């Protein structure tokens with residue numbers, strides 16, 4: 001119940017109902033429409049759920065107009081500046097930043113779960129030599145369910161916690177296995193004397209014949225990338241995890257569903273599209289002015305990849321954090337500097353252009369993340385896998401929150417049926 005109400009009336013039938021308005025800590029309140037059908041006989045129509053709050057959540061807040069992203073109340077700028085990725089994982093899962101001792105314990109728990117069952121290796125034998133890493137990741141994550149019958153009771157908080165730790169710990173191991181399979185190199189076991197990010201880089205780029213020692217700048221860049229992608233409230237993949245999990249499906253299957261959703265080019269695949277676009281500009285020698293003109297031309301389907309966002313109608317705050325890292329990394333590793341300079345010039349010219357200003361189109365996180373990953377030596381078909389690895393904590397935090405929510409029910413949207421009216425079956 002709330003004091004504030006909104007009336008919805010249908011002048012045609014004279015029916016009217018008063019709906020509660022639920023206040024938010026930040027952002028827009030939400031109208032409770034649960035009685036709308038009983039009161040008016042109508043459902044609401046909201047393709048893409050753009051205007052629908054599907055749940056109450058305490059994890060992440062985005063103010064798209066201001067360009068603000070908060071996790072449990074802390075700004076993404078503060079978190080990337082002061083926290084490690086595992087500290088952010090703890091925050092997303094538990095609601096508070098850990099104490100020093102709490103963080104050490106949490107790191108120890110994650111470290112204890114980094115290995116995967118040896119039989120997981122055999123799954124890889126079944127994949128074709130050129131299998132997409134996302135196909136292998138979604139399959140092997142779903143397969144984890146077959147190893148943990150002891151802890152998949154979704155109604156047991158302890159089981160949910162162990163599963164969250166297992167997933168955060170094992171995702172880098174699986175991600176690196178997908179890469180190694182692709183390269184035809186032996187899988188590398190995790191080394192638990194290394195930090196989370198260093199361990200991942202060791203499993204990716206180390207070989208039995210030679211140790212891989214990453215530079216501190218590379219570790220910092222990847223750590224920041226993971227933090228920036230850790231959660232983003234009710235996006236398509238997170239909503240998929242919630243919807244799949246709402247039936248009581250096991251968490252590994254639910255996260256695998258999230259990975260499938262993330263795979264789509266409109267979601268996790270955008271950074272790949274940015275790299276393709278930047279490479280094409282370099283290869284063709286096309287000027288930035290002509291590229292921008294094509295993006296503005298309504299008769300040309302081309303859009304500037306890495307620009308615009310469904311929620312942010314201002315600078316994506318993650319893009320600001322990433323730009324500096326990109327700069328530091330390229331200065332040190334001497335990566336694709338011309339590509340970065342091209343990206344910066346494109347960004348500056350676009351921001352000064354009326355078309356982009358009027359439509360509030362700003363660079364999003366993907367505009368720079370591909371350049372960073374390429375500088376780190378991560379191939380393009382692994383970009384979405386990296387995103388999935390980072391986002392696993394967000395998915396599992398939302399999945400856990402859903403199971404703790406007393407209002408939680410199985411997800412079951414309605415529809416506006418516009419197909420054939422009932423008709424007689426043709427006589428034979």
Ligand code: ACO
Pocket residue numbers: 266267268270295296302303304305306307308309310311359361364365366
């Ligand atoms: N380049 C050129 N014009 C654009 C672009 C772009 N990147 N993005 C939007 N516009 C224009 C549209 O043509 C439209 O113009 P109009 O009003 O004259 O018709 C207007 O801006 C509004 O665009 P919509 O498509 O309605 O905006 P929406 O919020 O639905 O789309 C989206 C957001 C899909 C991200 C879009 O901006 C886009 O396609 N961007 C490029 C792809 C991309 O970078 N995706 C990554 C998203 S971030 C992530 O998923 C992690």
